[in-house]
């Protein structure tokens with residue numbers, strides 16, 4: 001267990017004439033809590049793996065510093081950082097049995113045989129691979145390999161776990177199961193863990209705190225709930241949550257609390273209205289999640305904060321139905337109750353829950369809302 | 376389907392033809408070795424004849440020095456291969472797993488040295504060897520063989536290493552292995568079939584080498600290539616004796632190749648790590 005601190009960490013792979021704009025990772029700042037489960041998430045190429053490899057020491061850092069429990073490890077070799085890593089490819093040693101794969105690091109540390117055996121067996125029991133110890137990796141299924149890779153990391157009893165998309169080679173169901181298993185394992189061992197994924201569902205379900213990255217830059221570091229409720233900018237808002245948040249661009253009216261364009265008019269109240277008011281007369285982007293739009297019967301008298309349009313796509317998912325509605329030039333996704341019968345081409349009215357709306361500056365794309373202080 | 380099978384038949388026939396063309400000189404050498412000199416010299420080729428071991432007797436008799444030459448061949452081939460591997464493996468390791476901007480260039484440069492015909496560098500090497508007293512010296516010849524095979528060894532071992540996922544090296548690194556430990560416990564076991572076939576190829580090339588053996592040695596350090604050539608005399612008949620000597624020279628390497636062929640095929644088609 002340990003506190004990991006990254007201070008202004010920068011990585012530039014230094015191609016020809018590269019400058020700060022080419023930084024694969026740019027001024028990365030993060031201090032973990034002891035035993036925290038941190039998830040790094042973001043689209044492909046945003047620098048997740050690079051960050052991970054810098055923590056592991058497999059990649060040098062261009063500037064900044066990394067420390068583990070107060071010890072600056074920026075210049076320390078990977079083997080002396082007391083970390084264990086689970087590779088996306090698992091990187092099991094093909095010529096060694098499962099047992100030897102897991103024992104490898106312990107043997108190098110000259111730990112007595114008896115202790116190695118007991119540690120490997122204990123880890124194997126936890127991961128339910130005790131019956132596979134004599135097999136070679138090639139005789140294992142993907143899921144089993146994945147667990148061996150985890151086992152190899154946990155027998156080490158390291159200060160920090162690093163996992164780079166460890167589930168991406170598994171099928172969907174196994175991924176969900178293993179996800180839960182890793183979380184359980186983490187709660188049990190309490191080792192500070194960095195977990196990379198580009199799957200936001202994985203991030204939301206596993207992370208105690210999530211680092212959302214884009215183009216090498218941290219967009220937001222927060223708990224899953226706060227990322228969902230208080231996204232810092234349009235990118236985070238669109239990245240977190242499925243289906244994605246809807247964005248509507250409009251002008252903040254003179255009454256200061258209404259955002260309008262030719263096809264809708266939304267009036268905000270409370271803190272959200274106040275935030276809008278300070279930017280009266282400018283363009284803003286409203287973000288509304290599909291689950292915050294609800295079906296309005298044609299004869300319902302409500303006509304405030306309503307989006308009207310034509311249903312273009314209907315996707316029944318069983319428990320709920322996803323519909324896409326064309327509101328003027330805007331395509332809006334809404335989640336409605338599955339018992340409602342809606343057909344393509346229908347005219348429909350959707351009511352917007354204004355207390356859940358997000359408001360972003362149209363040019364900077366930053367949120368105009370002030371998130372309450374973290375608990 | 377039909378077209379393909381016709382194509383297949385043609386290809387098979389072609390393969391047999393090529394194999395026959397390539398094999399014929401060896402067959403002829405083998406036949407000639409069992410002929411009398413008169414028989415070997417006739418213009419119209421004889422496939423049927425009464426075989427004799429006379430030529431072998433001459434080739435192996437006391438004064439011929441077969442064992443002396445054979446020992447030189449064994450020592451120079453084996454030692455040059457071992458030394459070559461000892462140097463090539465770390466070089467290939469560095470280039471495969473820790474490439475720099477100049478790695479590609481270095482690799483190309485290494486093979487490019489093989490573009491130069493050996494005669495092109497004969498004079499300078501001869502002079503240097505003369506100064507160093509390495510002419511007709513087994514160590515000198517071994518050194519030449521080592522240098523001669525180095526590009527091949529580095530290239531082959533490099534390509535086998537390249538097939539090993541870099542993740543494995545990194546995993547070992549994180550697991551606490553030093554470079555030497557990573558090499559010994561992870562990389563070498565995985566690349567062993569490849570390294571063995573590279574070594575075998577180097578061994579064969581060194582064994583078969585004749586240019587340097589003939590030019591840089593006289594008798595003391597001379598190898599079997601020199602021994603074969605010694606049967607060529609200005610007058611008299613020597614075809615049968617020379618064939619017998621050749622058979623005695625290629626036999627060990629063919630036997631070795633035969634035993635190692637599975638290993639060889641495995642090594643040359645290496646790449647199924649994962």
Ligand SMILES: Nc1ncnc2c1ncn2[C@@H]1O[C@H](COP(=O)(O)OP(=O)(O)OP(=O)(O)O)[C@@H](O)[C@H]1O
Pocket residue numbers: 013024042043044045046047048049050051198
């Ligand atoms: N060895 C390297 N040399 C040069 N550039 C690199 C190297 N490794 C990564 N990069 C670049 O750094 C950036 C970040 O890459 P990184 O692998 O960290 O992304 P990632 O977030 O892990 O993406 P993915 O989800 O696809 O794995 C990319 O633009 C990539 O092209």
Ligand SMILES: [Mg+2]
Pocket residue numbers: 048049050
């Ligand atoms: Mg990655």
